[in-house]
Amino acid sequence: MAKDDNLPLFATKIAKGRILFQFYSLLIFVGICFIFVYRLSHIPAKEEPGRWAWMGLFFSELWFSFYWFVTTVVRWNPIYRNTFKDRLSHRYEKALPGIDIFVCTADPVIEPPVMVINTVLSVMAYDYPPEKLNVYLSDDGGSDLTFYAMLEASRFCKIWLPFCKKFKVEPRSPEAYFRTAVEPLGEPVMAKEWSTVKILIDGRESEAVDIQGQTLPTLVYLSREKRPQYHHHFKAGAMNALIRVSSRISNSPIILNVDCDMYSNNSMSVRDALCFFMDEEKGNEVGFIQFPQGFENLTKNDVYGGSLNVLMELEMPGFDGNGGPCYIGTGCFHRRETLSGQEYSKIYKADWKRWSNRSVEDSTSVLEETCKVLASCSYEENTQWGKEMGLKYDCTVEDVLTGVAIQCRGWRSIYFNPERKGFLGVAPTTLLQSLVQHKRWSEGDFHIFASRHCPFVLGYKKIPLKLQLTYCMNLLWAANCLATLYYVIVPSLCLLRGISLFPEITNSWVLAFVFVIIVHRAYSLGEFVWFGGTFKGWWNDQRMWLYKRTTSYFFGFLDYILKRLGFTNSAFVITTKVADDDVSQRYEQEVMEFGTSSPMFTILATLALLNVLCFVSGLKRVIADVETLVWEQFALQILLCGLLVFINLPIYQGLFFRKDVASLPTSVAYQSTMFALLACAIAVY
Numbered sequence: 001m002a003k004d005d006n007l008p009l010f011a012t013k014i015a016k017g018r019i020l021f022q023f024y025s026l027l028i029f030v031g032i033c034f035i036f037v038y039r040l041s042h043i044p045a046k047e048e049p050g051r052w053a054w055m056g057l058f059f060s061e062l063w064f065s066f067y068w069f070v071t072t073v074v075r076w077n078p079i080y081r082n083t084f085k086d087r088l089s090h091r092y093e094k095a096l097p098g099i100d101i102f103v104c105t106a107d108p109v110i111e112p113p114v115m116v117i118n119t120v121l122s123v124m125a126y127d128y129p130p131e132k133l134n135v136y137l138s139d140d141g142g143s144d145l146t147f148y149a150m151l152e153a154s155r156f157c158k159i160w161l162p163f164c165k166k167f168k169v170e171p172r173s174p175e176a177y178f179r180t181a182v183e184p185l186g187e188p189v190m191a192k193e194w195s196t197v198k199i200l201i202d203g204r205e206s207e208a209v210d211i212q213g214q215t216l217p218t219l220v221y222l223s224r225e226k227r228p229q230y231h232h233h234f235k236a237g238a239m240n241a242l243i244r245v246s247s248r249i250s251n252s253p254i255i256l257n258v259d260c261d262m263y264s265n266n267s268m269s270v271r272d273a274l275c276f277f278m279d280e281e282k283g284n285e286v287g288f289i290q291f292p293q294g295f296e297n298l299t300k301n302d303v304y305g306g307s308l309n310v311l312m313e314l315e316m317p318g319f320d321g322n323g324g325p326c327y328i329g330t331g332c333f334h335r336r337e338t339l340s341g342q343e344y345s346k347i348y349k350a351d352w353k354r355w356s357n358r359s360v361e362d363s364t365s366v367l368e369e370t371c372k373v374l375a376s377c378s379y380e381e382n383t384q385w386g387k388e389m390g391l392k393y394d395c396t397v398e399d400v401l402t403g404v405a406i407q408c409r410g411w412r413s414i415y416f417n418p419e420r421k422g423f424l425g426v427a428p429t430t431l432l433q434s435l436v437q438h439k440r441w442s443e444g445d446f447h448i449f450a451s452r453h454c455p456f457v458l459g460y461k462k463i464p465l466k467l468q469l470t471y472c473m474n475l476l477w478a479a480n481c482l483a484t485l486y487y488v489i490v491p492s493l494c495l496l497r498g499i500s501l502f503p504e505i506t507n508s509w510v511l512a513f514v515f516v517i518i519v520h521r522a523y524s525l526g527e528f529v530w531f532g533g534t535f536k537g538w539w540n541d542q543r544m545w546l547y548k549r550t551t552s553y554f555f556g557f558l559d560y561i562l563k564r565l566g567f568t569n570s571a572f573v574i575t576t577k578v579a580d581d582d583v584s585q586r587y588e589q590e591v592m593e594f595g596t597s598s599p600m601f602t603i604l605a606t607l608a609l610l611n612v613l614c615f616v617s618g619l620k621r622v623i624a625d626v627e628t629l630v631w632e633q634f635a636l637q638i639l640l641c642g643l644l645v646f647i648n649l650p651i652y653q654g655l656f657f658r659k660d661v662a663s664l665p666t667s668v669a670y671q672s673t674m675f676a677l678l679a680c681a682i683a684v685y
């Protein structure tokens with residue numbers, strides 16, 4: 001026993017095959033240098049046409065190269081973790097700390113109560129001493145339905161938890177059961193006066209036991225007060241109310257936070273997380289442990305690129321290797337002090353024993369009463385909540401922002417990606433949902449970059465430079481829109497007009513371009529397939545890459561600017577988590593879902609039409625002048641334009657060939673045709 005006591009609770013491995021990656025990076029770097037030498041040495045003279053177009057292209061390429069550099073920094077040093085849970089239970093089984101688990105929900109229609117209680121039940125069923133588990137549901141929708149469902153869950157868990165433990169079932173979300181359960185009958189139980197805090201199961205009471213007489217986890221329903229004159233700050237506001245209420249009821253030193261659709265898929269996750277927090281040597285500096293976001297509703301070729309596989313399997317480990325992953329809002333274990341705003345200091349040492357004893361002796365009803373005050377809408381007036389305490393406000397990615405602040409206060413974060421995924425959620429099932437979600441993310445991320453919370457500013461001398469650069473990958477998503485829009489519009493219009501922007505196909509400079517494009521894309525394909533994707537999935541991902549950059553990021557960028565100028569207020573558009581049967585069916589069949597008119601679709605359709613027009617006219621020009629070898633001049637531009645046409649095939653189908661309800665509406669077709677023709681007309685005069 002004595003020998004085992006000195007062994008660490010977790011191990012860190014460095015990824016293999018780094019030398020190959022470094023070689024690839026070197027190749028691309030050299031290729032990029034050649035491209036710039038070409039660009040700078042071949043600038044069209046003042047009187048030549050296309051001088052400005054050329055410069056723009058040069059700046060776009062400069063941007064892409066910078067962004068490539070950032071993604072290379074992210075990938076430079078990925079690390080992987082594993083835990084030794086047997087050592088943990090061997091040493092600490094009797095002294096395990098309490099855990100408070102926060103589940104957030106906001107809308108009973110797009111986040112059905114069935115899904116919410118599945119998540120709640122799955123986290124109640126963790127393989128952990130139940131008297132140390134406390135589950136809180138924050139219901140921003142204040143919905144009777146959700147409340148009923150929670151009441152039902154508080155009864156059902158008495159059968160469910162012993163069942164899970166006896167048969168060691170995984171995952172522990174009883175979806176199938178609740179699909180068939182009937183809605184509660186009778187008069188509404190939920191009177192308005194206890195609409196704020198309700199302790200459904202108090203783990204301290206002797207009657208709170210399951211059918212086998214085992215203690216149950218504490219279960220609390222919270223619907224914080226909301227009034228129009230007070231901003232409720234979306235999820236960040238809900239989380240902060242939960243932090244306060246839980247501090248009164250259970251005050252556990254560790255907080256797990258999950259979205260209502262992210263059920264626990266692995267009953268060991270709490271123990272995994274504790275291996276990091278309780279490690280004798282490195283544990284004290286750990287502020288939070290981020291698990292990946294996994295999704296249960298993905299299709300084989302993932303039309304909307306929702307799997308985030310490369311991000312979760314490679315880029316987040318890269319984040320970890322560069323100094324610690326960002327906080328991504330769900331599937332994350334925090335230290336209570338860290339989340340509440342405390343700075344890390346070298347002498348800090350967690351006192352698990354102190355925490356593991358319950359200090360609250362008040363009766364349930366007294367607790368509920370006092371907690372209502374903590375969840376009232378005016379409680380935060382003139383306090384540091386949302387600024388230096390709790391999750392930060394006024395940003396649509398409160399999670400990333402809060403994570404940056406925590407790291408800058410000296411805490412380390414850890415990324416842990418176990419073989420059996422810790423959490424599974426729901427990825428968007430329509431194109432528009434996916435684009436809107438990315439708009440929220442890119443806008444919030446860019447907001448962080450442009451604020452005083454920018455990792456280069458706030459993190460100056462506090463977090464490593466490579467971590468600051470790593471953050472740029474996400475924080476600069478929105479900024480990608482400009483270079484991308486330029487690259488998909490201008491070379492095509494120049495083709496139409498007869499201005500050549502790339503070297504002739506017989507010129508050896510062309511090799512630099514071809515080399516960089518082919519090697520770069522081949523690498524990305526290799527990466528995608530290595531992490532479990534299909535070739536078609538990669539192609540879909542490339543399409544989504546383009547669509548996000550030309551719409552989500554563009555609108556995210558615009559909205560950020562409009563907000564700065566004081567014209568709009570950004571809101572948190574909640575991602576829908578259920579779909580109608582026919583929508584689901586199309587999703588299963590990987591048929592792209594349009595169906596409504598949206599400015600985003602108008603942009604996508606305009607770009608697609610513009611490119612097809614330019615492509616056709618480019619081909620015509622080449623065929624008309626076969627003898628004069630014009631095609632040599634325009635080969636690369638035609639190729640680029642042709643690729644864009646090819647990747648946009650689903651748009652042409654949606655515009656002209658599909659007749660189902662999910663095709664692109666006629667209004668979008670008219671608008672986009674007009675815009676595309678107009679752009680072409682302006683280009684040729």
Ligand SMILES: O=c1ccn([C@@H]2O[C@H](COP(=O)(O)OP(=O)(O)O[C@H]3O[C@H](CO)[C@@H](O)[C@H](O)[C@H]3O)[C@@H](O)[C@H]2O)c(=O)[nH]1
Nearest residue numbers: 104105106140234235238259260328329330396397574575
């Ligand atoms: O006023 C609100 C709005 C949202 N939520 C909850 O916040 C969670 C995330 O919302 P969702 O619409 O599912 O957004 P996603 O884009 O899927 O969420 C990702 O991105 C968000 C930041 O943009 C993070 O907060 C999330 O944790 C992260 O999973 C859900 O549980 C919601 O119920 C609230 O509690 N109150």
Ligand SMILES: [Mn+2]
Nearest residue numbers: 259261425575
């Ligand atoms: Mn979600």
